[in-house]
Amino acid sequence: MPEGHSILRYARRQHELLAGQEVMAASPQGRFQGGAARISGRELLEVDAHGKHLFYHWHRAETLHVHLGLYGKFRTFKTDPPPPTPATRLTLSTERVTVYLAGPTVCELITPSQEEAIRARLGPDPLQAGSDGNTLAEFASNLKRRQVPIGAAILDQKVIAGIGNIYRTEILFLTGINPATRANELELGKVEELWRCSVDLLARGVAAGKIVTVPRTPLGRSNETDRLYAYKRERFPCRLCGGSISKADMANRAIWWCESCQPGRAVY
DNA sequence: GGGTGATGCTGAG
DNA sequence: TCAGCCTCACCCC
Numbered sequence: 001m002p003e004g005h006s007i008l009r010y011a012r013r014q015h016e017l018l019a020g021q022e023v024m025a026a027s028p029q030g031r032f033q034g035g036a037a038r039i040s041g042r043e044l045l046e047v048d049a050h051g052k053h054l055f056y057h058w059h060r061a062e063t064l065h066v067h068l069g070l071y072g073k074f075r076t077f078k079t080d081p082p083p084p085t086p087a088t089r090l091t092l093s094t095e096r097v098t099v100y101l102a103g104p105t106v107c108e109l110i111t112p113s114q115e116e117a118i119r120a121r122l123g124p125d126p127l128q129a130g131s132d133g134n135t136l137a138e139f140a141s142n143l144k145r146r147q148v149p150i151g152a153a154i155l156d157q158k159v160i161a162g163i164g165n166i167y168r169t170e171i172l173f174l175t176g177i178n179p180a181t182r183a184n185e186l187e188l189g190k191v192e193e194l195w196r197c198s199v200d201l202l203a204r205g206v207a208a209g210k211i212v213t214v215p216r217t218p219l220g221r222s223n224e225t226d227r228l229y230a231y232k233r234e235r236f237p238c239r240l241c242g243g244s245i246s247k248a249d250m251a252n253r254a255i256w257w258c259e260s261c262q263p264g265r266a267v268y
Numbered sequence: 269g270g271g272t273g274a275t276g277c278t279g280a281g
Numbered sequence: 282t283c284a285g286c287c288t289c290a291c292c293c294c
Contacts, residue, residue: 002275002276003275006275052275052276052277067276067277068275068276069276069277069286069287070274070275070276070277070286070287070288071274071276071286071287071288071289072276072287072288073288073289085288085289087287087288087289102287102288102289103286103287103288103289104287104288105276105277105278105286105287106277155276157276157277164275164276165274165275165276166275167275211275231275252276252277252282252283253275253276
């Protein structure tokens with residue numbers, strides 16, 4: 001489930017479990033053998049996230065950069081790890097903890113200047129709101145420079161980092177913005193709402209460990225569509241007005257919205 | 269056990 | 282704009 005909230009959770013969990021220790025690394029699949037050998041046995045100093053990117057800093061080794069993409073998955077074991085599957089790209093282990101990584105889009109060692117370049121091309125991260133470069137002002141100025149629909153703009157990691165397809169649908173629903181509205185035509189008040197909504201929802205996602213946008217959802221038994229307002233809900237009535245939820249493609253991905261709660265320009 | 273879809277992104281054309 | 286990457290969970294038989 002790799003949108004920004006899960007990436008930050010991975011960063012925190014792995015930092016807590018592995019930082020300050022010498023970590024053994026290997027690549028059962030073989031595609032990261034050389035890289036794993038270069039970090040194996042080094043002390044892990046810090047695990048840090050920006051948007052959907054993870055950065056691992058080591059004592060006297062290059063930075064490990066991981067991006068899960070659509071398929072990538074981590075698995076963590078505190079006792080008796082099962083043998084890694086042949087597809088496991090990277091294993092990180094100490095005496096007490098084992099982490100398996102499979103299917104990432106990116107798993108590579110990078111120099112400090114390469115890390116800087118990656119961070120520089122990412123937009124502000126709502127989960128680091130207020131810190132340097134992660135502000136409403138940056139977000140607003142990024143939107144001002146784009147004429148694409150807002151539904152496409154907020155999926156662009158250069159505009160805002162960490163938003164994925166579920167959050168883009170839910171955030172536009174909750175702020176009542178039609179996905180087809182041009183990014184540069186959005187009034188400042190709406191831009192502020194978008195930013196605050198992103199900050200709130202992602203923080204809730206971090207706390208809950210899953211994307212929850214409908215208040216007071218009983219987490220235990222809920223399935224995905226119970227927790228959301230619009231994502232994949234084209235067969236359900238709108239939770240707010242009872243009208244129908246529309247679906248279309250935007251920026252190569254499906255998007256859902258309610259015509260009457262998100263009035264404005266039609267998507268087609 | 270097979271088929272399908274997925275919360276992402278890149279690079280060719 | 283679209284195919285391709287790459288893995289696994291889930292659904293249906």
